[in-house]
Amino acid sequence: MISMAGKTISRWWALFVLPTFVAFVIGFVIPFILGIWLSLCRFTTIADANFIGTKNYAAAISDPEFWHALWYTALFTVVTTVIVNVCAFAIASLLTKAIRGANLFRSIFFMPNLIGGIVLGYIWMLLLNGVLQHWGKSITFSGTYGFWGMVLLMCWQQIGYMMIIYIAGLQTLPGDVIEAASVDGASGAQTLFHITIPLMMPSITVCTFLSITNGFKMFDQNLALTNGAPSNSSELVALNIYRTFYGRAGFEGAGQAKAVIFFVIVALVAILQNRLTARKEVTA
Known part of the structure; x- marks a missing residue:
């Protein structure tokens, strides 16, 4: 049998995971994707990035x-x-x-x-x-x-x-x-x-x-x-x-x-x- 705590967790697990997931996306996923994009650009700041392909590589x-x-x-x-x-x-x-x-x-x-x-x-x-x-x-x-x-x-x-x-x-x-x-x-x-x-x-x-x-x-x-x-x-x-x-x-x-x-x-x-x-x- 599943305990009351187990039932609560199985029902609301997404709510508990959400803060950590959001922090992970903001702190890692978005900067990682942005970093890959910038590696394909000529830029001095994010706002003036211009795509140049693989020239940076x-x-x-x-x-x-x-x-x-x-x-x-x-x-x-x-x-x-x-x-x-x-x-x-x-x-x-x-x-x-x-x-x-x-x-x-x-x-x-x-x-x-x-x-x-x-x-x-x-x-x-x-x-x-x-x-x-x-x-x-x-x-x-x-x-x-x-x-x-x-x-x-x-x-x-x-x-x-x-x-x-x-x-x-x-x-x-x-x-x-x-x-x-x-x-x-x-x-x-x-x-x-x-x-x-x-x-x-x-x-x-x-x-x-x-x-x-x-x-x-x-x-x-x-x-x-x-x-x-x-x-x-x-x-x-x-x-x-x-x-x-x-x-x-x-x-x-x-x-x-x-x-x-x-x-x-x-x-x-x-x-x-x-x-x-x-x-x-x-x-x-």
């Missing part, structure tokens, strides 16, 4: 700085995704054991995620420049310095957040399966790779998805830490789009076209990643 694709930023971002995303998830999983495994001060360490590792990206960028710029000044260098000396500086920043910020997700997953693992493996003589490595990790695939899917999307869309940390220096060689795609749109008069349409291309790439990568990791998920 041609300008975006022919921009060598865009391709450099794209490959630079892809490499950055791969490196940070691997480091963040390996470190977060290892720390989560350690902090789910009965060790003194585990809750305190969890809080400490999570705290960097609470700091804004711009603030983190300036903090790490001061720290890294303080180290590099002994060799007469700075974080903006080369794109390589900027790359590894951003990797350090991203990992320091994201590891604690992913750690919390992994801890939640580890705490729900069936203890009888782990105990059975131990009784059967499985080593720690065998238990990890053949039992723990397969059962943790839902958490790994979520963390990998978040790491990939965070890596691709990183903007404020890049802006504060290197601002693309030197000569835009440490520029990620989001910063390249911003600089094209706001920094080059008459290229607003090209910047919008880059944003659409970037959206398609990130969406395809995210869908592919989710499908690949979701296939490996198992149930106890």
Whole structure:
């Protein structure tokens, strides 16, 4: 039998959904459609947009700085995704054991995620420049310095957040399966790779998805830490789009076209990643 609450929800569900749906349409659907339209126009404001077809896309694709930023971002995303998830999983495994001060360490590792990206960028710029000044260098000396500086920043910020997700997953693992493996003589490595990790695939899917999307869309940390220096060689795609749109008069349409291309790439990568990791998920 359906309860009174269930009957009420089934009758009035549209009314409850409507505010969220309207907010979604206004805040996402309409700007998204408008963004695609503007990528096909020459404009300085929405009011003076003139349709020019795919010329903006041609300008975006022919921009060598865009391709450099794209490959630079892809490499950055791969490196940070691997480091963040390996470190977060290892720390989560350690902090789910009965060790003194585990809750305190969890809080400490999570705290960097609470700091804004711009603030983190300036903090790490001061720290890294303080180290590099002994060799007469700075974080903006080369794109390589900027790359590894951003990797350090991203990992320091994201590891604690992913750690919390992994801890939640580890705490729900069936203890009888782990105990059975131990009784059967499985080593720690065998238990990890053949039992723990397969059962943790839902958490790994979520963390990998978040790491990939965070890596691709990183903007404020890049802006504060290197601002693309030197000569835009440490520029990620989001910063390249911003600089094209706001920094080059008459290229607003090209910047919008880059944003659409970037959206398609990130969406395809995210869908592919989710499908690949979701296939490996198992149930106890």
